[in-house]
Amino acid sequence: MIRLCRANEIDTIYAIINDSSTVYKGVIPADRWKEPYMPMEELQAEIKHSVVFWGYELGGELVGVMGIQNVGDVTLIRHAYIRTDMRNSGIGGKLLAFLRGQADRPILIGTWKDAVWAVRFYEKNGFRTVSPAEKDRLLKQYWSIPQRQVETSVVLAEVEQTIEGQCV
Numbered sequence: 001m002i003r004l005c006r007a008n009e010i011d012t013i014y015a016i017i018n019d020s021s022t023v024y025k026g027v028i029p030a031d032r033w034k035e036p037y038m039p040m041e042e043l044q045a046e047i048k049h050s051v052v053f054w055g056y057e058l059g060g061e062l063v064g065v066m067g068i069q070n071v072g073d074v075t076l077i078r079h080a081y082i083r084t085d086m087r088n089s090g091i092g093g094k095l096l097a098f099l100r101g102q103a104d105r106p107i108l109i110g111t112w113k114d115a116v117w118a119v120r121f122y123e124k125n126g127f128r129t130v131s132p133a134e135k136d137r138l139l140k141q142y143w144s145i146p147q148r149q150v151e152t153s154v155v156l157a158e159v160e161q162t163i164e165g166q167c168v
Helices: 007-024 040-048 091-102 116-124 132-142 147-151
Strands: 002-004 052-058 061-071 074-082 107-112 127-129 153-158
Touching: 002 091, 007 040, 007 052, 007 061, 007 074, 052 091, 061 091, 074 091, 091 116, 107 116, 107 132, 116 127, 116 153, 132 147, 132 153, 147 153
Parallel strands: 074 107
Antiparallel strands: 002 052, 052 061, 061 074, 107 153, 127 153
16 A cells, blocks of 8 residues: 655654665765665655655555655655565555656656666656756756766656656
8 A cells, every 4th residue: 555654654764765775785886875875864854855755555564665856847756765575566666656646747756877777667667868968957956966976867757748848
């Protein structure tokens, strides 16, 4: 079942993110990896900055989370993580489809360029990687991330969506 995550589940959200993100270790640039991957203070800051987490509950337990954030004229999909032992079971696709239904504006997704499995997942679900120049513009406009992360990321957009009058 997909449901809105509750405030008292922040420890569970934190645990899911940091369990699932271990797949990045040794894949993303070493200067971007840290342990824990998302410290509690960073998670709290993301929530404070309007990232709303939805979760996939199975057997009364959250096993996956995905955030959604409206920024200006777009919706960002943020922090999509499925517990390691539940990967490849369709949960990510269900969460993404649900959040797409919640959005009333174009959707953008940022992820690590070298996380090829994540890029493939989003492509399989109707998104495409934008050009490097467009990626740089979008990351600087809609995300608050360091330049090094801009350099090592990609942005995916729904096929044929328009942002600020431009087809991306």
